[in-house]
Amino acid sequence: MKRIFTFGVLAVALASTVVLLAGCGGGGEEETAAIGAVKVPFWHAMGGPLGDALDELVLEFNATHPEIEVESISMGRYQALSQKIMAAVAAGEPPVLAQAYEAWTGELIENGSAEPLQGFFDGPDGLSEEDLADFVPGMLDNNTWDGVVYSFPFNKSVRALYLNKNLFEAEGLTRAPATWREYEDMARRLTKDTDGDGEIDQWGTAGQISAWMFENLLIQNGGQILTDDGKHAAFARSEGVEALEFMVRLLTKYGKVTSGYEYQNDFQAGKVGMIEGSTVSLSFMEGKYTFDMAVAPLPAGKQKGCFVAGTNVVIFAEAKQQEKEAAWKFIKWFTSPDVTARWAAKTGYVPVRMSAIESEAMAARLDEVEGLREVLAQLEFASYEPRSAAWYAGRKHLEEGAVEGALRQILTPKEALQGSAEAVEAEFLGVVPM
Amino acid sequence: MSWLSTLRRRRFVDPLTAALYLVPAGVVIVIFRMLPIASAFFLSFFDVKMGRIRGFVGLAHYAKLGADPTFWNSLGTTAYYVAGVVPVSLFLALLAAVVLNRKIRALGFYRTVYFLPVVTSLVAVSMVWKWIFHPRLGLLNYLLERLGGGSLLWLDEPHGIFEMAATAVGWQWWPDGLAGPSLALIAVMIVAIWRGIGYNIVIFLAGLQNIPDQYYEAAKIDGASTMQIFRRVTWPLLSPTTFYVLLSTTIVSFQVFTQIYLMTGPPVGGPMGTTKVIVYYLFERGFDAGGNMGFASAVALVLFAIILSLTLFQRRIVERRVYY
Incomplete structure (x- = not known):
């Protein structure tokens, strides 16, 4: 009797789990799924407003392409995504489509798991010379290995300066800083003790511990991340030291370093004059501030400069031919001028096509956000980070060691960078560059 | 059952019985403990990426580790x-x-x-x-x-x-x-x-x-x-x-x-x-x-x-x- 009871409980538990799992698995796409449609599992790391925007576009694609069903599967964050992809490839069961950083794609190519996209856009359902020329300069090159395009730009962003115009105007400042000197000068003027209690309660700027910010300053100061052969650290040279010194001065004298995205909250609360952020920060701040806001390109050092961040998409070689073709259709659709413009307008990612910037979908957005046009113009001189796996690991040392150590004022910028450079050298030791 | 008592007299059954009792735990330990340790030892001399052995590297991993x-x-x-x-x-x-x-x-x-x-x-x-x-x-x-x-x-x-x-x-x-x-x-x-x-x-x-x-x-x-x-x-x-x-x-x-x-x-x-x-x-x-x-x-x-x-x-x- 007792045994029967136990079995009963187990059966009920099992059944309810199955029901629950079935409920979770469907997501919101089941209503558009046509019977017999080619399924394209798409693994990505988009969450929050970005995930919503992506799911919406995926639904639209599925509705307009009844023969294909793209399944949007979010892994939450990039680290989890990379681990799942690597494990799935090792197990021989990768998805059909996934977001990937260049370093991951390099690994996949080496493993024979990345499908060359070249064949698709040279093929019948391909892209014309005109289309290819329309891509943002450098973006396709950045997805090319040994002359073959393996991935396509998907969600790309650049850094921008976000300004609280009310605080700027109160200080008699009429425009965004155009140079490092102005950047520092304006940050100093915006740093104030407004209630006279001896404590500063309005900061010129604020930020988080970010290798990306340092990399941008580095290139603006004429430096480079790695040596020309891509096998040694170059960021610890004098250009890098100056850049980090500037970053520390800016963020610790006239600004605040916060953990995570708290600096963004402080800016939204009107306590900070200007912050640097990704263009994507726009979609996270939307509707959460009450002042007049404008965006501006990053101030120039010795030169203008910015690094493009974000991932691309790859198709896995292990997929069936019809799945690959279906995945390519999705990529082609997603990077078409109209769709990339709508994706960009909704999320803050940059459009991957030049004509998209002039499109109708983007025009409304450009009118709405003051300075966005100038921010996007940075794409014309944008650079891309080194793509090797060694640098992918090395970048962590730069962020955790040099940038964090210097911003917390535990290490001087010079010793911080030298320490990280040594760790990066160790990364390159014995690693075959791709 | 005379053969059993013969075996028992020759002290044969007891070790055998003991071995039988040890089999279940032994199998689990060998499969889930010993073999992984042995394979980790073996793999540490190779480049292994995405589940595939890419090549013998000798003690290179240990050298890189030390550096x-x-x-x-x-x-x-x-x-x-x-x-x-x-x-x-x-x-x-x-x-x-x-x-x-x-x-x-x-x-x-x-x-x-x-x-x-x-x-x-x-x-x-x-x-x-x-x-x-x-x-x-x-x-x-x-x-x-x-x-x-x-x-x-x-x-x-x-x-x-x-x-x-x-x-x-x-x-x-x-x-x-x-x-x-x-x-x-x-x-x-x-x-x-x-x-x-x-x-x-x-x-x-x-x-x-x-x-x-x-x-x-x-x-x-x-x-x-x-x-x-x-x-x-x-x-x-x-x-x-x-x-x-x-x-x-x-x-x-x-x-x-x-x-x-x-x-x-x-x-x-x-x-x-x-x-x-x-x-x-x-x-x-x-x-x-x-x-x-x-x-x-x-x-x-x-x-x-x-x-x-x-x-x-x-x-x-x-x-x-x-x-x-």
Whole structure:
């Protein structure tokens, strides 16, 4: 009797789990799924407003392409995504489509798991010379290995300066800083003790511990991340030291370093004059501030400069031919001028096509956000980070060691960078560059 | 069944029976313990990416390991962790076990309370403690401020605790090498001690109850004080248990991962890599993009060698003082 009871409980538990799992698995796409449609599992790391925007576009694609069903599967964050992809490839069961950083794609190519996209856009359902020329300069090159395009730009962003115009105007400042000197000068003027209690309660700027910010300053100061052969650290040279010194001065004298995205909250609360952020920060701040806001390109050092961040998409070689073709259709659709413009307008990612910037979908957005046009113009001189796996690991040392150590004022910028450079050298030791 | 009795007379069945009984556990241990260790040893001489062996590299992984400052840092961090968690956990567990071994009221309640953290999911525990340690919203800083103290950064604090103490008493200079474990690591250690203590208490309690009452009675008749009884009776007779707890806590502490993964960062192992313990280093090298299972296997083997030699050392040196 007792045994029967136990079995009963187990059966009920099992059944309810199955029901629950079935409920979770469907997501919101089941209503558009046509019977017999080619399924394209798409693994990505988009969450929050970005995930919503992506799911919406995926639904639209599925509705307009009844023969294909793209399944949007979010892994939450990039680290989890990379681990799942690597494990799935090792197990021989990768998805059909996934977001990937260049370093991951390099690994996949080496493993024979990345499908060359070249064949698709040279093929019948391909892209014309005109289309290819329309891509943002450098973006396709950045997805090319040994002359073959393996991935396509998907969600790309650049850094921008976000300004609280009310605080700027109160200080008699009429425009965004155009140079490092102005950047520092304006940050100093915006740093104030407004209630006279001896404590500063309005900061010129604020930020988080970010290798990306340092990399941008580095290139603006004429430096480079790695040596020309891509096998040694170059960021610890004098250009890098100056850049980090500037970053520390800016963020610790006239600004605040916060953990995570708290600096963004402080800016939204009107306590900070200007912050640097990704263009994507726009979609996270939307509707959460009450002042007049404008965006501006990053101030120039010795030169203008910015690094493009974000991932691309790859198709896995292990997929069936019809799945690959279906995945390519999705990529082609997603990077078409109209769709990339709508994706960009909704999320803050940059459009991957030049004509998209002039499109109708983007025009409304450009009118709405003051300075966005100038921010996007940075794409014309944008650079891309080194793509090797060694640098992918090395970048962590730069962020955790040099940038964090210097911003917390535990290490001087010079010793911080030298320490990280040594760790990066160790990364390159014995690693075959791709 | 004469053949059986013949076999039995020749003492053949008993070893056979014993072997049969050992098969189930043996199979599990061989498949899930021995073979993975052997394959890790084998793989540590190869490049292994995405589940495929790419080529023989000899001792290159070990050489690269020795040249990687991050590896040495993570080893140092792990050493701090073990050196802090093991003695404190042992001391507190023993103290609590001795108290709980008396005939006090609500004994069952206390035993349950101490054991509760052990049976609670480590993930849930980590998330709750992460909140407790939060610099602005956490319970701990709230209490500290209420008590008139300053708030601390806890999991965000990369400074070493010795250095912080020196600064607090007004010293301007403190040698870099003696900064000590970061406060962030201390925070993780507090959670590990809090969580592990219940298990050790149970083991200690079992050990205490194995000590025959006669010894205590004899000591009392001789007029020994409580302290003397503990030092001359309890401590020596408990030593096999203490030795076991010492060994198992040391091994488990070397392998700490979950709390680090869940409580620290982003990025995990932060701030400034001061909580990046050896197993997380291994994980990162094996499972992140660009990861190499061969290299991760080399790390695992180095860790294995360290734990093995430490255990042997403990058996040779410490066990001399154990009374069985």
